[in-house]
Amino acid sequence: MSNLSFNSHGVLAIYRFEMARFMRTIWQSLVAPVITTSLYFIVFGSAIGSRMSEVGGVPYGAFIVPGLIMMALFQESLFNGSFGIYFPKFTGTIYELLSAPISSFEAVLAYVGAAATKSVVLGLVILATASLFVPLHIAHPFLMTGYLVLIAVTFSLFGFILGVWANSFEQLNVVPMLIMTPLTFLGGAFYSIEMLPPAWRVVTLFNPVVYIIDCFRWSFFDMADVNVALSFGLTVGFFVACLIAVSIIFKTGWHLKN
Amino acid sequence: MSAIVSISNLTKTYASGLQALKSVNLEIMKGEIFALLGPNGAGKTTLISIICGIVTPTSGTVIADGHNIQGDYKAARMKIGLVPQELHTDAFETVIHTVTFSRGLFGRAPNPAHIEKVLRDLSLWEKRNDTIRTLSGGMKRRVMIAKALSHEPTILFLDEPTAGVDVELRRDMWAMVHTLRQSGVTIILTTHYIEEAEEMADRIGVISKGELIVVEEKTALMKKLGKKELTLTLQDALTEVPAALAEWKLELKADGHELHYTFDANADSGTVPALLKRLGELGIGFKDLNTSQSSLEEIFVSLVHGGKAGGAGK
Ligand SMILES: Nc1ncnc2c1ncn2[C@@H]1O[C@H](COP(=O)(O)OP(=O)(O)OP(=O)(O)O)[C@@H](O)[C@H]1O
Ligand SMILES: [Mg+2]
Numbered sequence: 001m002s003n004l005s006f007n008s009h010g011v012l013a014i015y016r017f018e019m020a021r022f023m024r025t026i027w028q029s030l031v032a033p034v035i036t037t038s039l040y041f042i043v044f045g046s047a048i049g050s051r052m053s054e055v056g057g058v059p060y061g062a063f064i065v066p067g068l069i070m071m072a073l074f075q076e077s078l079f080n081g082s083f084g085i086y087f088p089k090f091t092g093t094i095y096e097l098l099s100a101p102i103s104s105f106e107a108v109l110a111y112v113g114a115a116a117t118k119s120v121v122l123g124l125v126i127l128a129t130a131s132l133f134v135p136l137h138i139a140h141p142f143l144m145t146g147y148l149v150l151i152a153v154t155f156s157l158f159g160f161i162l163g164v165w166a167n168s169f170e171q172l173n174v175v176p177m178l179i180m181t182p183l184t185f186l187g188g189a190f191y192s193i194e195m196l197p198p199a200w201r202v203v204t205l206f207n208p209v210v211y212i213i214d215c216f217r218w219s220f221f222d223m224a225d226v227n228v229a230l231s232f233g234l235t236v237g238f239f240v241a242c243l244i245a246v247s248i249i250f251k252t253g254w255h256l257k258n
Numbered sequence: 259m260s261a262i263v264s265i266s267n268l269t270k271t272y273a274s275g276l277q278a279l280k281s282v283n284l285e286i287m288k289g290e291i292f293a294l295l296g297p298n299g300a301g302k303t304t305l306i307s308i309i310c311g312i313v314t315p316t317s318g319t320v321i322a323d324g325h326n327i328q329g330d331y332k333a334a335r336m337k338i339g340l341v342p343q344e345l346h347t348d349a350f351e352t353v354i355h356t357v358t359f360s361r362g363l364f365g366r367a368p369n370p371a372h373i374e375k376v377l378r379d380l381s382l383w384e385k386r387n388d389t390i391r392t393l394s395g396g397m398k399r400r401v402m403i404a405k406a407l408s409h410e411p412t413i414l415f416l417d418e419p420t421a422g423v424d425v426e427l428r429r430d431m432w433a434m435v436h437t438l439r440q441s442g443v444t445i446i447l448t449t450h451y452i453e454e455a456e457e458m459a460d461r462i463g464v465i466s467k468g469e470l471i472v473v474e475e476k477t478a479l480m481k482k483l484g485k486k487e488l489t490l491t492l493q494d495a496l497t498e499v500p501a502a503l504a505e506w507k508l509e510l511k512a513d514g515h516e517l518h519y520t521f522d523a524n525a526d527s528g529t530v531p532a533l534l535k536r537l538g539e540l541g542i543g544f545k546d547l548n549t550s551q552s553s554l555e556e557i558f559v560s561l562v563h564g565g566k567a568g569g570a571g572k
Contacts, residue, residue, distance in 0.1 A: 007332065013362025020355070092346030096405070099310040099340050100363045101332035258272055258313045 010102040011110045018084055018114030029118065030125055033072045037126050040068055041133045044190060055192050058221050061134035066217040067189025068130065070151065073123050074184060074209075077152050078176045080115035081159020086166055089256075098257060104250030108160065115156035116149070123148050136220070144219035150235060151212060157242040164255050183209040193225045208234060261285040262413060262444050263309065268318030270304050270468075278304040280468040281318070286413075286446055291439055293459035293476075294448045295558055301468040302448040303343055306415045310340045323412060336365055339411030341402050343418045343448075349391035353382055356390065357404045364409035376407045379434065396427045403434075414438065416447040420454060432458055452558060466562045479557065481523070487550050488519040488530060493543040502540055506533050517544075523551065 022029055044064055055063045088094040097107060130136065138144055166172040187209030193201050204210055205226070215231035218224040224231070249256070263286035270279040278301045286292050294302050307313035309320050311331060320327045325334035348356050357373055377383045380400045385393065390401060399419070406414060416435070420428045435445055435458055449455055455462055455476070462479055464472040472479065495514035506529065509518040521529055537544070 005332075007365045009362045009365050009367060013359050016362075017359050021350075024350075091348070092344055093348055095312055095340070095342050095346060096360065096363065098312045099335060099338070101335035101365050102363065103332070258307075 007102050007106050010100060011106050011113075014097075014102075014107065014110035015114045018111065019117065022080075022114075022118050030122060033076070033122055034125060034129050037068055037072065037129055038133075040064070041130070056194070056221075056223055058223070059134065062136055063192075063217075063221075064190055065127070065130045065134065065136060066220050067184075067187075067213050069123050069126050069148070070209075070213050070216055071184050071189055072126050073119050073148070073151055074155055074180050075176060076122050077115060077119040077155030078159040078162065078180060080118050081112060081156035082163030082166065082172055083159075084111045084115055084163065085160055086163035086172055089163070090169075094256070104247070108157070108246055108250075112153060112156045112160055115159060116152040119152035119156060120149055123152065138220050139222040140219045144216070147216055147219055147232075147235075150239065151216070154235065154239040154242060157239070157246060161242060161245050161249065164249055167255075180209075183207055184213075188213050188225065208238070211235070260288055262288040262323055263446070264319075264321045265305075265309070266319050268305070268308065268320060269316045270301075270308060270313065271316045278468050279308075279315075282465075282468075282470050284463060284470060284473060286444060287461075289439065289442060289444055290460045291435065291445045291447070291458050293455035293462045294446065294465060295450075295452070295455055295462060296448075296465035297562060300465045302465055303417055304468075305465070306340070306417050306446070306448070310338055310415060311335055332365070336409065337412045339406035339409065339414045341399075341406045341414075341416045341419055343421070345395065345398050345402065347390045347398050347401060350389055352387050352389055353377070353393075353401055353404070354386040356401065357408050360405040361408035366409045372410065373408060376404050379437075380404050381430075396423050399423060399427075403431075407438075412442065413444045413446070416445065418448055418450065420449065420451060428454070464558060464561055472561060480551070485551075485556070486521055486523045488521070488533075489548045489550075490517040490519075490537075490544040491515060491546040491548075492517060493545055496542070500540060500542070503533070503536060 041061065041064075044060075046061075054060060085094075088097060127136075162172065162175050166174075186204065187207050188204070193204050193210065193214075196204060211226060211231035211234050214225050215228055215235065218228050218231075248254070263284075265282055265284040265286075268279055268282040269277070271277045282301075282305060294305070296302050304313060308315045309322060309327060311327060311334075315328075322334040323337040325331075325337070327334045351359075354373065354377065357377065358368070358370075361369065361373065374383065377386055380403060382397070382400055382404055385397065390398060393401065403416075403419070419431055419435075423431070432454070435447070439445055447454075447458070459476050462472070462474060462476050463470055491512075492515055496510060496517075497514055499508045499510050499517070506519050509520075510516070511518055519530070519533060
């Protein structure tokens with residue numbers, strides 16, 4: 001086998017291995033997020049929604065669905081992407097990956113592919129759960145699915161980088177807890193930025209999550225607070241930045257090899 | 259025999275600035291069992307880790323089965339199996355799952371028959387559906403060996419395979435290594451048990467402070483560096499070594515009941531008969547005499563401490 005030939009058995013082995021762990025813990029993996037989402041519907045959809053009925057012509061219960069899916073997707077992708085590579089580092093089993101005839105591209109493909117698959121499944125399950133609570137009409141179903149996959153892949157990749165970087169479980173949680181959670185809450189998951197005072201609206205525009213949620217919401221309701229092309233461009237930009245970071249990590253062996 | 263692993267001018271300086279390997283040159287022959295000996299921190303694991311791709315060399319090249327381990331790493335690594343020094347296992351996986359995973363990871367198509375053979379050879383077949391965390395330490399080590407053999411490597415590295423392993427399992431492993439060698443696998447192992455190297459190796463390399471100080475056929479090494487000791491059990495105890503025996507530098511032991519003479523088996527061939535003759539002249543009778551050859555361990559200690567081939571047998 002020359003270095004040019006693709007180690008498909010290796011990629012499949014990692015992918016299956018990661019998916020097997022998902023299947024073993026499928027109960028925790030899916031039930032917890034579904035319960036959380038349902039609670040959001042009860043608290044925000046029913047309690048608050050009964051007072052604010054509509055946002056830009058969309059019933060409030062439906063309006064929060066894209067944001068809820070994105071919230072879950074960020075968390076799951078970051079968790080799965082980082083855990084898949086952090087855990088072998090933590091237990092020492094990474095020696096096997098490092099000594100295997102597998103290229104960095106193949107390894108990333110397998111790990112990130114598995115992490116993103118799990119996130120997409122979860123996103124679709126939440127979408128299905130949401131449709132039990134509110135009637136949903138999706139304006140651009142294909143673009144919606146495509147964007148869901150793009151976000152799952154991008155944040156799994158971002159998670160992978162965090163997993164390589166982290167030297168402890170605390171560090172593993174820093175970015176998801178201290179950065180992603182606040183950005184998501186302030187990212188327009190539960191409100192339209194049109195509803196904010198003008199000054200706050202400007203501040204909000206520095207939050208990248210705003211663009212992601214807005215873009216995803218556009219695929220549902222065909223309405224957006226910011227320019228959809230701009231939002232999409234920023235997403236792709238972040239994706240490319242993560243790709244470059246990963247390739248640098250593997251070239252230099254950063255945090256993986258001595 | 260031709261070289262299957264060629265290491266040239268290999269050096270490694272860790273980020274900490276510590277130089278773990280200083281220009282190592284070594285050829286491992288196809289089909290041999292090569293034992294790498296050396297004290298803690300000598301650089302054994304570093305050397306193995308570089309060949310297997312876990313550690314990046316600072317300079318130098320390694321060719322494994324005709325493939326450069328850096329330029330042509332996929333082809334090289336497919337031929338290599340590694341059982342690392344530390345026990346690292348996926349605690350929550352089953353035995354068969356983790357071994358099957360390893361085969362795929364190393365680019366091989368599934369082959370349940372081979373996996374079954376490996377597990378049977380290592381007495382793991384009955385435990386194939388157990389999760390690894392429920393196995394004993396010795397069993398876990400077998401699982402790691404099974405993983406390393408899953409992709410049918412032609413070069414196998416065993417980094418202290420028998421550390422913390424009971425006598426029975428150690429014997430099993432020695433037998434397994436011999437069987438593997440018969441099937442054409444080249445084996446490089448490190449160990450702190452000299453008897454293990456003595457039992458298994460064809461050739462021995464001694465590494466100390468990042469330098470290979472000796473590479474020899476085991477038998478040649480023992481012959482070359484072997485010290486012999488002659489013990490004479492006396493009929494009547496002596497209080498001191500008679501001055502007439504000074505040239506042999508004898509030691510008096512066992513309350514004056516034993517005379518010990520340490521000599522080089524090769525260089526000092528005529529000295530024993532001369533000693534016995536002198537004893538007869540002096541009228542010193544002995545009941546028994548016995549010679550013993552120094553073990554590899556003693557050779558090894560004398561090599562590492564100062565490099566001189568001296569040092570009495572004990
Ligand atoms: N990751 C690392 N970073 C810095 N120094 C290291 C690293 N790994 C090993 N060393 C150092 O390199 C030297 C060689 O270590 P190595 O593990 O190769 O020794 P060894 O011969 O395998 O020892 P042992 O018999 O204890 O297993 C030691 O001084 C060790 O402290
Ligand atoms: Mg070691």
